[in-house]
């Protein structure tokens with residue numbers, strides 16, 4: 364294992380005024396690096412995304428999860444750890460998360476993890492969360508985006524909760540901590556989660572630790588902090604492989620995947636019709652009017668405004 368000894372610029376945050384009794388929180392945020400949707404192409408032979416043809420970004424939904432984690436840390440104190448599973452080329456995107464305000468970052472990377480479906484992905488991430496917990500004295504909360512912009516199944520967060528054996532709430536909008544009268548496992552506190560549902564909202568109360576997915580639109584993700592960039596660029600990202608996580612090899616990667624993508628198709632692009640009109644300004648105006656009448660149908664003029 365490689366361990367990051369470099370200190371975070373601000374250290375573990377102290378709880379905000381009035382929240383000392385209920386904090387702090389160690390929050391793990393799952394971040395996936397995804398190809399930009401408008402640039403991605405499908406490799407029809409391998410039935411995978413051709414990542415090389417597209418620029419990569421932090422999955423937009425995960426930025427909302429990170430923002431929620433940072434806001435909770437600002438309020439209750441504690442730490443925010445980033446966790447991702449993918450190739451080493453994900454590391455620069457974890458650094459962006461560090462520059463946004465996270466304290467440390469972990470990447471789960473091994474050829475054996477490649478081709479994972481949501482079952483194998485959530486298992487591997489769960490092993491990562493457990494190891495982070497062991498290394499750091501425990502975790503309180505795991506936050507995910509509501510779905511990825513490439514696979515878009517929204518199955519990883521509930522799968523993660525199942526592997527970890529902890530409660531879950533999906534599409535969380537607002538999250539706060541409350542004092543709990545009972546529940547030693549929660550250390551005298553519990554989560555209050557508000558989530559929008561059709562026609563209203565629900566308020567859920569959960570013991571800690573728990574897994575939440577954060578509704579896109581729950582907040583406005585902050586821009587990275589330029590003052591943190593030098594630290595983020597140099598910070599050591601902890602990388603764990605299959606051996607470091609002591610995973611069951613039958614549960615990771617393609618081998619551990621219950622589903623396989625049988626076929627993918629590149630959607631056709633709608634072509635915009637274009638007409639070039641040339642002539643004098645008067646001829647162009649007449650020709651344009653003719654085109655507009657044709658579009659409106661039956662050669663009728665456009666309806667006049669009532670005034």
Ligand SMILES: Cc1cc2nc3c(=O)[nH]c(=O)nc-3n(C[C@H](O)[C@H](O)[C@H](O)COP(=O)(O)OP(=O)(O)OC[C@H]3O[C@@H](n4cnc5c(N)ncnc54)[C@H](O)[C@@H]3O)c2cc1C
Pocket residue numbers: 393394395396411412422424425428446447448449479480481482484488506507508509510511512513514515516517518519520622624627
């Ligand atoms: C076109 C396409 C279709 C696919 N179809 C399926 C399918 O039908 N069934 C299936 O099982 N798999 C499918 N996959 C594979 C799936 O994308 C991967 O298993 C992926 O790693 C996780 O699933 P997701 O992207 O759907 O994540 P989601 O469940 O949509 O992601 C929700 C959240 O989980 C977290 N998360 C997800 N993946 C990671 C990661 N690698 N690292 C850190 N956090 C993460 C993020 O916070 C994310 O916002 C498909 C992939 C592609 C590219």
